[in-house]
Amino acid sequence: TQSTRPQRLLHAVQKNATRGDPRSVVKAIDNFCRQKEWAMNVGDEKGCILDSVVSEVNPVTVLELGTYCGYSTVRIASLLPPRAKIITLEFNPDYAKIARQVIAWAGLEDKIQVVEGPSGEWIPKMKEQFGVKTFDLVFLDHWKDRYLPDTKLLEDCGLLRKGSILLADNVICPGTPDYLEYVRNSPRYKSQYFKSHLEYTKAEDGLEKSVFLG
Numbered sequence: 001t002q003s004t005r006p007q008r009l010l011h012a013v014q015k016n017a018t019r020g021d022p023r024s025v026v027k028a029i030d031n032f033c034r035q036k037e038w039a040m041n042v043g044d045e046k047g048c049i050l051d052s053v054v055s056e057v058n059p060v061t062v063l064e065l066g067t068y069c070g071y072s073t074v075r076i077a078s079l080l081p082p083r084a085k086i087i088t089l090e091f092n093p094d095y096a097k098i099a100r101q102v103i104a105w106a107g108l109e110d111k112i113q114v115v116e117g118p119s120g121e122w123i124p125k126m127k128e129q130f131g132v133k134t135f136d137l138v139f140l141d142h143w144k145d146r147y148l149p150d151t152k153l154l155e156d157c158g159l160l161r162k163g164s165i166l167l168a169d170n171v172i173c174p175g176t177p178d179y180l181e182y183v184r185n186s187p188r189y190k191s192q193y194f195k196s197h198l199e200y201t202k203a204e205d206g207l208e209k210s211v212f213l214g
Ligand SMILES: O=C(NC/C=C/[C@H]1O[C@@H](n2cnc3c(NCCO)ncnc32)[C@H](O)[C@@H]1O)c1cc(-c2ccc(F)cc2)cc(O)c1O
Pocket: 040, 041, 042, 065, 066, 067, 068, 069, 089, 090, 091, 092, 095, 117, 118, 119, 120, 141, 142, 143, 144, 146, 169, 170, 173, 174, 198, 199
């Protein structure tokens, strides 16, 4: 039977990356997406901006919305301090399965918890199920029309504290207009746009970094 693109991406990691070396996993995926098949990973250019924000925030608790194949999950986790953790939500079981194997190849299982299911159901359960108080960093990279409702849900569930950082992918392409309008005009956020390019292309895209002011 025909393989899927995520399966072919996983095979590229297992063939070209060194077990236990997260950066080689990131490199293998970027090479696969540049040379073989485009895939919707945040990619190397926006990935460098992601790296700098993670390093600056030095988060202990991270939430990622939309794991896909685990590229950004591995990228973020490889920069976390020892006891820090990332919870990543993925509702497609096939993608979750691939992501777990990519994460295992990188040797980052201890820092990453892949939770299967829709963000709308899991966000309200974060405190009781995972003992999370608040998130230091949230990376939004799931369905673009869900960025705003899920941000409001995070606020309502008390999962953001003064200084929590939201970092959103694709605010230009495919675009998240309602989310951008909200974080840029709400008095509860201080927002900043990092101009870049759509992964593996010359099209414009960028990340929006928003600090929750409480
Ligand atoms: O569409 C894009 N990303 C979506 C990601 C979805 C992943 O996240 C999972 N997911 C979705 N909603 C939820 C959810 N909650 C919401 C539903 O309950 N809860 C949990 N998991 C969820 C999916 O199962 C996928 O694994 C994109 C497109 C382009 C693009 C640009 C230009 C082009 F021409 C083509 C494509 C570039 C990008 O960087 C992109 O991120």
